[in-house]
Amino acid sequence: MSTNRLVCEDVTKDHGGSFTLGPLNLEIAQGVTCLVGPNGAGKSTFFRLAASVDKPTSGALTLHGPGGPSLGYLPQEPQLPKAATCEEFLLYVAWLQRIPTAERARAVSVALERTGLTEQRKRKIRQLSGGMARRLGIAHTLVHDPALLLLDEPTVGLDPRQRIALRESISHVSADRIVIVSTHLVEDVRGLADRVVVLNDGSVAFDGDIPSLEELAAPDAPGDTDLERSIATLMGDAA
Ligand SMILES: Nc1ncnc2c1ncn2[C@@H]1O[C@H](COP(=O)(O)OP(=O)(O)OP(=O)(O)O)[C@@H](O)[C@H]1O
Known part of the structure; x- marks a missing residue:
């Protein structure tokens, strides 16, 4: 495959x-x-x-x-329409992505489900917590199932x-x-x-991978863990 x-x-x-x-x-x-x-x-x-x-x-x-x-791209500060509900917004995104009308509702419910937002679908975006809003940002990049x-x-x-x-x-x-x-x-x-x-x-x-990165940690580099020390070592921050 x-x-x-x-x-x-x-x-x-x-x-x-x-x-x-x-x-x-x-x-x-x-x-x-x-x-x-x-x-x-x-x-x-x-x-x-x-x-x-x-x-x-x-x-x-x-x-x-x-x-x-x-592809789907979530920029650092995504602009979400605060007055819309999660579902309305994602249906609009599905339309923008040219998903055929008959497939939009399903594409939206899959994106909501994959980001754990199914129960929030009728909520206004302005009522979401910061973490939920960020997950909605991810949901909106997923509607068209990008590679x-x-x-x-x-x-x-x-x-x-x-x-x-x-x-x-x-x-x-x-x-x-x-x-x-x-x-x-x-x-x-x-x-x-x-x-x-x-x-x-x-x-x-x-x-x-992480284990091979951790092996690069210089003992005198700043950080509390091998992972922090290895990244600092690569940045040339070792004392
Ligand atoms: N459009 C641009 N024109 C000129 N220089 C640019 C442009 N975009 C980025 N740079 C320069 O390219 C370098 C890399 O910037 P970039 O934003 O890719 O870094 P970054 O790793 O994303 O940093 P940060 O963590 O601060 O977002 C910087 O020196 C930046 O000033």
């Missing part, structure tokens, strides 16, 4: 200043890949390329998938319980698609990542 894959071949992005992203050579498979790195490392630049909002300066990103190259989901800092500003519920939703939806999550939070990496890509100054400083 073929599965979804995002292939980056010699991808670079030059904004015209001193920063250049890449060249990146990555093949990202299904499951959750966490993209980690300090401010300015190039995470948002990569997301804009992967979301086709921006074109690479050189190289190519190609999304391969049995269902076609569809690739790009989530930019999805857990920022949530309390610990909301973060856990959101991470569960993200893990749940990664079963049959590629999910790339950009995050600053080490606990998100621990709770979510099948694979971690650490970007530093536009280049891949690490690409692998």
Whole structure:
């Protein structure tokens, strides 16, 4: 059975200043890949390329998938229509996504179910908690069942319980698609990542799973856990 894959071949992005992203050579498979790195490392630049909002300066990103190259993108500050109910909003998104009329209700109920919002479907968006609103943001990227989901800092500003519920939703939806999550939070990496890509100054400083990342922890690097110390080590923060 073929599965979804995002292939980056010699991808670079030059904004015209001193920063250049890449060249990146990555093949990202299904499951959750966490993209980690300090401010300015190039995470948002990569997301804009992967979301086709921006074109690479050189190289190519190609999304391969049995269902076609569809994607969902949750920006850091999604704008949700506060006066609508969850269901009304998602039905509107389904219309925007050109889902045939007869299939819209089902697409919406699947997206609500996958993000744990079925019971909230009749509630106005303004009445949702921060965590539920963030899950609705994910639901709206899922209505058309995309092969690739790009989530930019999805857990920022949530309390610990909301973060856990959101991470569960993200893990749940990664079963049959590629999910790339950009995050600053080490606990998100621990709770979510099948694979971690650490970007530093536009280049891949690490690409692998959590146990192999933890092996890189310098004992004198700042942090309370091996995972924190290994990321700090890669950033050059070791004392
Ligand atoms: N449109 C642009 N024009 C010029 N320079 C840009 C543009 N977009 C980003 N940059 C520069 O590219 C570099 C990488 O920025 P990017 O936003 O990709 O980093 P990031 O890892 O997402 O950081 P953060 O965690 O702060 O969001 C920065 O030096 C930034 O100033």
